[in-house]
Every structure is written in C-alpha cells, then in structure tokens.
Amino acid sequence: MVQIPKQQPAQQPSAPKAPAKQSARGAVPTSADVARLAGVSRATVSYVLNNTSAVRISEPTRRRVHEAAKELGYVPHAAARSLRAGHTRIVLMPTPEVPAGPLYSGFLNELQWALSRLDYTVVQYGSVGVGGDDAARAWAELRPVAVLAPVGMGPDGIAVLKRSGAKAVITLGPAPVEDAHALLMDHREVGRVAAEHLLARGHRRIGVVMPREEGLDAFAEPRLAGVRATGADAVPLPLAYEEEDAAQVASRISELGLGAVFAYNDEYAMLLMRAVQDAGCAVPGDVAVIGADDLMLGRLLRPRLSTVRIDLPSGRELAELVDRLVRDPAAEPEVRDVMGATLVRREST
Amino acid sequence: MVQIPKQQPAQQPSAPKAPAKQSARGAVPTSADVARLAGVSRATVSYVLNNTSAVRISEPTRRRVHEAAKELGYVPHAAARSLRAGHTRIVLMPTPEVPAGPLYSGFLNELQWALSRLDYTVVQYGSVGVGGDDAARAWAELRPVAVLAPVGMGPDGIAVLKRSGAKAVITLGPAPVEDAHALLMDHREVGRVAAEHLLARGHRRIGVVMPREEGLDAFAEPRLAGVRATGADAVPLPLAYEEEDAAQVASRISELGLGAVFAYNDEYAMLLMRAVQDAGCAVPGDVAVIGADDLMLGRLLRPRLSTVRIDLPSGRELAELVDRLVRDPAAEPEVRDVMGATLVRREST
Numbered sequence: 001m002v003q004i005p006k007q008q009p010a011q012q013p014s015a016p017k018a019p020a021k022q023s024a025r026g027a028v029p030t031s032a033d034v035a036r037l038a039g040v041s042r043a044t045v046s047y048v049l050n051n052t053s054a055v056r057i058s059e060p061t062r063r064r065v066h067e068a069a070k071e072l073g074y075v076p077h078a079a080a081r082s083l084r085a086g087h088t089r090i091v092l093m094p095t096p097e098v099p100a101g102p103l104y105s106g107f108l109n110e111l112q113w114a115l116s117r118l119d120y121t122v123v124q125y126g127s128v129g130v131g132g133d134d135a136a137r138a139w140a141e142l143r144p145v146a147v148l149a150p151v152g153m154g155p156d157g158i159a160v161l162k163r164s165g166a167k168a169v170i171t172l173g174p175a176p177v178e179d180a181h182a183l184l185m186d187h188r189e190v191g192r193v194a195a196e197h198l199l200a201r202g203h204r205r206i207g208v209v210m211p212r213e214e215g216l217d218a219f220a221e222p223r224l225a226g227v228r229a230t231g232a233d234a235v236p237l238p239l240a241y242e243e244e245d246a247a248q249v250a251s252r253i254s255e256l257g258l259g260a261v262f263a264y265n266d267e268y269a270m271l272l273m274r275a276v277q278d279a280g281c282a283v284p285g286d287v288a289v290i291g292a293d294d295l296m297l298g299r300l301l302r303p304r305l306s307t308v309r310i311d312l313p314s315g316r317e318l319a320e321l322v323d324r325l326v327r328d329p330a331a332e333p334e335v336r337d338v339m340g341a342t343l344v345r346r347e348s349t
Numbered sequence: 350m351v352q353i354p355k356q357q358p359a360q361q362p363s364a365p366k367a368p369a370k371q372s373a374r375g376a377v378p379t380s381a382d383v384a385r386l387a388g389v390s391r392a393t394v395s396y397v398l399n400n401t402s403a404v405r406i407s408e409p410t411r412r413r414v415h416e417a418a419k420e421l422g423y424v425p426h427a428a429a430r431s432l433r434a435g436h437t438r439i440v441l442m443p444t445p446e447v448p449a450g451p452l453y454s455g456f457l458n459e460l461q462w463a464l465s466r467l468d469y470t471v472v473q474y475g476s477v478g479v480g481g482d483d484a485a486r487a488w489a490e491l492r493p494v495a496v497l498a499p500v501g502m503g504p505d506g507i508a509v510l511k512r513s514g515a516k517a518v519i520t521l522g523p524a525p526v527e528d529a530h531a532l533l534m535d536h537r538e539v540g541r542v543a544a545e546h547l548l549a550r551g552h553r554r555i556g557v558v559m560p561r562e563e564g565l566d567a568f569a570e571p572r573l574a575g576v577r578a579t580g581a582d583a584v585p586l587p588l589a590y591e592e593e594d595a596a597q598v599a600s601r602i603s604e605l606g607l608g609a610v611f612a613y614n615d616e617y618a619m620l621l622m623r624a625v626q627d628a629g630c631a632v633p634g635d636v637a638v639i640g641a642d643d644l645m646l647g648r649l650l651r652p653r654l655s656t657v658r659i660d661l662p663s664g665r666e667l668a669e670l671v672d673r674l675v676r677d678p679a680a681e682p683e684v685r686d687v688m689g690a691t692l693v694r695r696e697s698t
Binding site: 029073121123124125138159160163241243267270271274296297299300 | 620
C-alpha cells in the first residue's frame with residue numbers, strides 16, 4: 001500500500017485575497033501587534049490566546065483578541081509559552097529506525113489519537129544516527145513533557161531529560177532502566193511460544209530464521225534466545241528477504257534434514273514456504289513452518305500459516321498511562337510487562 | 350513484522366553515580382549557571398554552544414564551556430535559540446493518518462536520514478483530527494524552517510506558516526497550491542497504467558476494487574478515475590480487507606461476468622485472488638487480476654501477480670530539494686511531477 005500524505009481531488013484556484021494587515025515590522029507578527037490592533041494590553045492577548053483560566057476576560061474582549069490575531073496571522077510562539085511553563089505538551093518518541101511494519105504503524109496512530117484527545121501532541125523525532133544519551137540531549141531542547149524512550153537511553157540520558165523538564169520518561173524494551181518507568185517488551189517470549197509448539201509437534205531440532213536485514217537482529221536475537229530457552233536444538237538460518245536467498249536456505253533445510261522452522265515472522269515465513277514448495281517439498285509434511293505477527297497473509301496462504309500473535313497495550317491504554325505519570329511525576333518508577341505472545345495454530349505446523 | 354523502538358540485550362544495572370553538580374536554582378540549569386562554572390560571560394556560553402561561527406573563541410575557552418555544560422547537564426533551550434533566529438532546523442511533516450505501508454515507511458526513513466545529514470531534523474507532527482489550515486496554526490508554533498504539507502493545506506495555512514518563519518513550504522498531492530512549491534503525485538496514473546494493460550489483454554469491462562478501509566479513498570478515487578480515463582467500462586467493487594467480504598466480492602465478479610479486476614494494490618489483490626481461487630475460478634483463466642506497489646508478495650503468489658510499480662523521488666533527492674528551497678526562499682514556486690507508474694507484467698493477467 002503506497003501511503004502518501006492524504007490528498008484531495010484537484011482544487012479550484014482560489015480568488016485573489018485582500019492582503020492581510022501588515023504587522024508593524026512587516027515580518028512575523030507579534031503579540032504587541034495583536035494588542036495594538038485589538039486595543040488591549042499584551043498581557044490580555046497572552047491570557048486570551050493561552051486560555052489562562054485563572055484570569056477572567058469578557059467575551060467581547062476575547063472575541064476582539066481572537067479576530068485581531070486571525071487578521072494578522074499571529075501564532076503564539078510555542079517557544080515563548082514553553083519558556084514560561086518550563087515544558088510543553090509534547091510527548092516525544094523516536095521515529096523507528098527500521099521501516100515500521102503494519103502492527104507498529106497502527107499502534108502509533110492509535111497512540112497519537114488517544115494522546116491528542118488528552119491534549120498532548122505526539123512528536124516523532126528523527127534521531128537517525130544519534131543514539132541513546134546523545135539523542136537525549138537533542139530531545140531535551142524541545143522541552144517535552146513526556147518521553148517514550150527506546151532502550152539504549154541510559155540513566156544519563158534520562159537525567160538530562162528530567163532536568164530539562166520532562167515529567168515522565170518511559171522506556172520500551174526488554175529491561176528496566178534506572179529512574180525511568182518501564183514497559184517491558186521481551187521478544188524472547190515470541191521465540192519461546194513458537195518453539196514450545198514445535199516441540200509439542202515432535203520436533204526437537206528447529207531452524208530459526210535470522211533476517212539479514214538491517215536493524216532486525218534487535219528482535220531476532222531475543223527470539224532465538226527464547227527458542228533455546230525451551231531446550232530445543234536451535235539451528236540459526238540467516239535469510240535475506242529475497243527469493244534467491246530463500247532458495248538457498250530451502251536447500252540447506254533439506255541438507256540438514258530440518259523438520260521444523262520458526263521463520264521469524266509471517267513475511268519471512270511466506271518467502272521461505274514458497275521456496276520450500278518450489279523445491280518440491282511439502283509444508284507441513286516435510287517441513288513445518290511457523291511465523292509471527294498474525295498478519296492477514298497467513299490466513300490466505302495454503303497451507304494456512306501457524307503464527308504467534310503479539311499483544312501490545314492499546315494506544316489508548318498507553319496514552320492514559322503517560323497522562324497519569326505526567327500528572328504524578330513523583331511516583332515511584334513503574335515496571336510492567338506489556339507484551340503478550342499467543343500461539344495461533346493453523347495448517348502449516 | 351512487529352516494529353518496536355530498537356532494543357538492546359538486557360542491561361547490567363548501573364553503579365550508583367556521584368550526584369551531578371546542582372545548578373544555582375536546584376532545578377533546570379541555565380546558561381548563567383554554565384557561565385558561572387566556566388568563568389565566562391553568558392554571551393560566550395551562547396556563542397560556544399550554538400556554534401556561532403561569526404565569533405572567534407579560543408579552544409581552551411570552548412572546552413571549559415562544554416565541560417561546564419556537561420557537568421551541569423545544561424541543554425540549550427531550542428526555544429530560546431529559535432526565538433532569536435526566528436526559526437529552527439526543523440522540517441515538519443504530518444504523521445500519515447492511515448498506517449503507512451512499507452513503501453512510505455521506507456521512503457520516510459530515507460528522507461530523515463538524508464535531511465539529518467544536511468543538519469536538519471525531521472519532526473513528524475501528530476495532527477490527527479486537525480486538518481488543513483488549523484494544522485498550519487499548530488505547526489507554526491514550532492517555527493519550522495520547512496514544511497512538507499499534505500494537500501488540504503490551503504493558501505491561508507501556507508501564509509500562516511510563512512509568516513511564522515518557514516522558508517520553504519512544499520505540498521504533496523495531485524495539484525499545486527498557491528504560494529507553495531508542489532510535488533505532484535497523481536494517483537490517476539496508477540489506474541491508467543493498470544487499465545491500459547487490461548485493455549491490451551482484450552478486457553473492456555474492468556472491476557475496480559474500492560477499499561472500504563478509512564482514509565484510502567483519497568487514493569482509490571483517483572485510481573478509479575484513471576481507469577475511466579482510458580475509456581474502459583469501470584465497475585467499482587467496494588472491498589473490506591477481510592476474507593468474508595472478499596468471498597462476497599468474488600461471487601459478485603462471477604455474477605457480473607467480469608473477466609478482469611484492478612485490485613487497488615498487491616495486498617488487496619492477494620486477498621481477492623485467494624477468494625476467487627477458493628470459489629473454484631482460475632486466475633488469469635477466468636479472472637485476470639492486477640495490483641499495485643510491486644510488493645515482494647506479488648512474486649511469491651502463484652500465479653505471480655502483475656502489478657504497477659510506483660516510482661517516487663528518493664528520500665535523498667527530496668532532502669536536497671528541501672535544502673535548496675530553504676537556502677533560496679525567494680525562488681518562484683516550483684511545480685514538478687514526481688510520481689511515476691510502470692507496468693510490471695507477470696502471470697496473473
């Protein structure tokens with residue numbers, strides 16, 4: 001699915017507009033310009049536009065200020081507001097370094113929607129190439145009120161963020177980090193569930209696909225560890241997401257006499273199943289195959305693909321957690337296990 | 350593929366650290382604290398940490414300032430810097446409202462990497478529920494230096510952004526918008542290429558899948574229009590991404606005697622092909638099927654799926670364009686066609 005920012009049908013050319021009233025400097029309009037146009041003080045402009053509930057301003061005055069601001073195209077400077085408050089309403093999280101799959105993209109969308117309903121703004125900050133504690137320094141400049149930090153952010157980075165005003169720092173990963181709340185996501189569970197199923201089907205030697213693609217070893221290594229933790233004999237099978245490499249791995253599976261493969265996820269599973277079938281072998285008759293993620297494609301393959309469904313907190317649950325931790329920043333760091341892995345047994349194993 | 354922010358293997362608990370030197374106020378350290386610790390003026394601190402090349406500062410002084418800043422955990426306030434400069438190094442773009450497919454996610458990643466190499470920061474701003482010109486007001490608060498805006502942002506929103514200091518506003522969509530540069534992406538081309546191919550294969554009546562899923566009509570409608578523009582008799586086929594709905598559409602294709610379907614994209618094509626085959630019909634013998642996006646799965650299906658490959662500018666090309674437009678903001682608005690659509694003929698048509 002090609003996803004381009006949302007489009008609309010071709011627009012009608014707009015009629016020429018009357019030129020907007022110029023600000024005094026002819027450049028970026030300021031609150032002083034708005035005050036002048038509305039006939040009020042700068043303080044009043046600030047109270048009205050920042051919706052300061054502590055100060056009562058009459059309706060007609062509010063209207064005059066809003067109209068003047070609109071006429072001049074004045075926008076309150078987030079910087080000015082955040083300098084006064086010390087922080088913003090920004091919830092910061094890193095853009096994933098690897099292209100996000102359908103599960104994570106959907107999750108992110110839900111999270112942003114839920115946070116915006118609680119009057120936060122989610123900003124995905126591109127920190128490509130800037131890791132851990134260096135990223136913290138860059139993020140702190142934006143004065144976020146909350147940060148969802150990947151593991152790799154250590155206690156130093158967390159301290160920088162808190163000192164810059166962040167009320168809640170929440171890490172996402174397999175282990176907690178000092179001084180931050182933690183949502184534990186341990187991918188060993190995925191490997192364990194897949195391997196337990198294959199063991200129950202009588203397979204003691206299990207091929208484990210290890211994607212060659214950049215950035216995926218952070219997930220593949222724990223999954224392999226999870227397979228090993230069951231006591232199964234795990235045989236790593238490096239595999240690039242390409243037909244030629246899949247054909248070679250299918251040969252290797254044959255040569256090694258492997259009767260079962262945990263294919264890392266459903267997409268690699270589909271690739272490998274096709275290679276195995278093209279080589280004349282049957283699934284599950286010659287090779288049992290299990291994936292992960294429970295994508296739609298798994299139901300459409302023949303044989304239907306067994307998989308591991310991964311359960312994450314809903315975006316809404318996570319948004320409510322963020323909000324609670326922002327309101328109560330002195331709370332003891334919380335650690336909770338949020339990733340569930342459940343077997344979905346179909347026809348391929 | 351479940352994509353969670355990058356993880357590392359379980360960390361060792363860290364040793365207790367010596368407490369950082371307190372700032373004078375015991376709270377967020379300021380440039381005054383750094384100046385005091387380094388024995389320099391605040392102006393010097395600012396010159397050093399903002400890397401102001403216009404002022405020559407000796408190496409030892411620079412070092413003292415950096416060390417003092419590090420010891421205090423001082424982070425220059427992006428807000429303060431942007432207030433002075435009037436803008437930031439931020440390139441702002443909306444988070445896609447629909448979960449991004451593999452093509453767009455990869456493109457975004459590449460764009461961010463290329464922009465960060467040019468010393469920009471890409472910020473994906475969650476403007477869920479805030480459309481067009483309202484989004485502009487929210488974005489302007491961050492004082493971005495460049496904005497990649499979806500169509501839906503009209504001339505008013507663009508004016509707000511420019512007045513707040515944006516040097517380049519670039520829209521992405523099927524038609525140009527007054528006062529902004531435009532990268533034209535016209536999805537009618539995708540429908541046209543698919544339909545031309547089916548017409549060449551002798552089919553005058555073409556089923557056109559219209560996904561029921563939220564947000565996709567922005568792409569599906571132009572694609573349908575592109576099919577119609579070839580003179581083919583287009584029959585819209587609303588389809589949800591679910592097996593049951595696909596089975597119903599497969600029946601409908603039979604009843605209508607449709608011999609060819611443009612299935613919107615490869616994922617819907619795979620779903621529909623399976624439903625058609627499960628109903629006992631042959632692809633392409635009874636129904637020719639073509640998708641779009643040229644995903645890997647198309648090569649793995651049997652018959653292999655014909656598709657339309659969509660060519661977009663590389664992230665690197667787009668980054669260089671953004672940089673050029675930021676450096677030369679007075680340039681005439683540029684309009685360029687950046688989306689190519691190419692037939693990839695396989696076995697399913």
